[in-house]
Amino acid sequence: MKSKTSFFNAPVCKNLLRRFWPVWTVYLIVLLLSFTFAMPQTLDWALRYNTPQTQNLEVLVLQNTQAQAVLAAIAAVLTAMAMYSYLYNSRLCGMMNSLPLRRETMFGTAYVTGLAPLLLAQLLAALLTALVCMEYKLPFVCFLKWLGIVVLSTVAFYGFAVFCAVLTGNILVLPVLYVVLNLTATVAELCVRGVLFGLCYGSAANGGSYLLFLSPLAYMVRAFSVYTGASGETVVTGLGMLAAYGVAGLLLTAAALRILRRRHMECAGDVVAVPVLKPAFRYCMAFGTAFVLPVAISELLNLRLRGPALALVLLAMLLLGAFLGWYIAEMLIRRSLRVFFSRWKGLCAVLAVLLVFFCAAEFDLFGYERRVPAPGEVKSVTVNRGDFLERENIEAAVALHRSFVEHKSLHDNGGLRFQGFVIQISYELNNGRHMERVYSVEVDPESDAGMDEDLRRFQDLCNTREAIDRRVALSLPLEEKYVTEATIFCSLADGNGYRSDETLRLTPAQAVSFYRDGILADAAEGKIGLYYVSENQPGALTPSNVQFSFGMEELPDRQYGLPPAFAHDYRWFQIYMESEHCLAWLKENTAVGDWICPAPELEARAAAVG
């Protein structure tokens, strides 16, 4: 008769604690240093220098969770390495498995013994920090929130680490596997995009990552954030995903237990401990290396190829990468270097898939490069961060896109990175889908006569009324109380040709007046807020001698107990000789107005004297 299942054994727990206490001690010390001791200084600094977060100190406390999540990820894998070390040494594995304990007892004991001290350390850090931060009158719930987020991260990462622990039989492979699986989706997406960028005209190498959520560590660093919202409230982005990671961590722990029950203990020392995963490991390594190699080589050697040469090099690197990945995996599985020419059928299948992928991308079998939406399909379009909603401008953007497609031979300058001036066109279609294309155009800054036709189209689009209006529109009302800074920088030359730089600081009243009577008036006539691809173009007069920078901030009104709020805006304008209203305002209201002259004249005066 078998004994009943138990998931915990106190003597084994005590034994583990006695052996691995330094792991948790080090974690506690780092935790105290990075939170308990650091937080008073952070809060103090925020209050002393009156930073925007001053109004919501909770944000500062919760912002610490991002660093703690990374720390938890590191602590989780180190703890898993210690707790499940009995799986990696055949002698220790034999000793532990000969004890009168079921596997789930060992597993559960190791899980709880590893996790509990981490959570206790976090609880202790939260309590101590609440204590040392009492003078800042932060509500205790703020520290409970911190604890909740850190605990969720820890459960997630520890579950993930435990899952990795049962997949391998080699303790050195465990952290590698953990890091790779934590980042693999993001890196794979990046590399596939990189290769597609070289093969598909118009595709973007970078851009938003669709698979970031599958890389928990990368997600916590890049997407999880805490900030003060428009109404002064604490906003935590990615909390739902973190909760999902926590659940995933528990599910992975359950999956790890199932795998461990079926695990063969003789696999101690093997890179892949689960026999059914060995083929998957080979295929993942082959495809992974196939896509990483071209991107890595391109970055290292700064390849600048185009046309068939680029395609052939990419194909060669894809196939070579797959070959290397396949046999490196085989070497790791067999722990032998004599693996070549074995399992060649699987390798052939990988190479065939890559060949199909290459042909589809290079010869545009799916019509990706040729696809241009009809203007009627487009709801809005963004061209290099300029949003367009007006039908006429949408049509112009589509025409620009079509022109790029037609001029592929001119602009497809190859390589695995952008070269030249980059133009990004992002559509939001009526059916809710998004479409993005990115092109790069060679620009000769010295030449204006030979400006590319597509570049000219792009510049025209950027200088439409809609684009200019968006450039001058402010996010806060144009009122004196919001103005925090307003300066005009002038590079002047007097009658004798002496050149000097002047910075005028405007009062809030002057700033509002200048913005309303100068900037907005000129913008209405298309004489400011213009965009030029190259500086040497007709119309781009005096590009450098008068600039206006303008900052606005809405600060909370604590006097009346209103909810804290924070919004800000900052604008910078180049003032041209044709910006008549701005120049008139300067002549009327400042002493420098008379001295402003076109840049060539300024240079000529300076040259004559010099």
Place this chain on the structure above:
Amino acid sequence: MIQVRSLVKSFEGFRALDDLSLTVPRGAVYGLVGPNGAGKSTLIRHLAGIYRQDSGELLVDGEPVYENPAVKSRMAYIPDDIFYYTQASIRDLMHLYRELYPGFDEACFERLGELFRLAPSSSMRRLSKGQQKQAAFWLALSLRPDLVVLDEPVDGLDPVMRRQVWGELLSDVAERGTTVLVSSHNLRELEDVCDHVGIMHRGRMLLERSLSELQDNLVKVQLVLPEDRELPADLEILHRSVTGRLQQLILRGKAEELTARLAAAEPLFLDPLPLSLEEIFIYELGGADHEVKDILL
């Protein structure tokens, strides 16, 4: 006590145990003999509950060992390559074993301390290989197990300590009916302590007999025949060596029967000699190695 039926275990295509069967009676001291790679350690790791078989059955007192703490708690296992936590002392391990094994006998532990003369506070990493083996025996015997599984147990022990360890084990067998399964290359030692022997070869059990039965089945004789006489025709000769007129034969069969048949040839000299276990092992297994099929009885 132990019943193994048609046990199969493969390691990536290599069949380490190939339809292996074995029976160990309660209270027996069973010697598991075989050349390197025969599968002895693999079988023992199955017995200790470390490995899971691909197929077949392995029972102790009618119950499977794998994932069965009730059976494992009545069993002591000493592997060929001992491992203990390096920073642990013998006392630390004693505390762990005392809590894991219900049969752990603290008084026995104290008594055995006088035999092994190791300080309980000694850290395992400071002990020599032989001392670690002594510590292993100390802890294993303190469990008061019903079954002791030993894999090459006395390697590293000095002769005096070997005798003392075997003395303790055998007294346990005599007093409590403990069953012992021991694998060893030291055939002379097994001969002194075992009452049953199983010979393994290439993952299979070549033969499994009580020691007396095994020794009764092979006969070594020295004889000198008159010049006009020859050996009886149908003798099963496993080995023959000739020095001058003196022949030394290893024959299969019962000693009395073979002596009588040889005596019929009126030898000038006939002397039946006892076969050591090592000789039995060499001749039985040598036959298997050279694919003499009739070695299988």
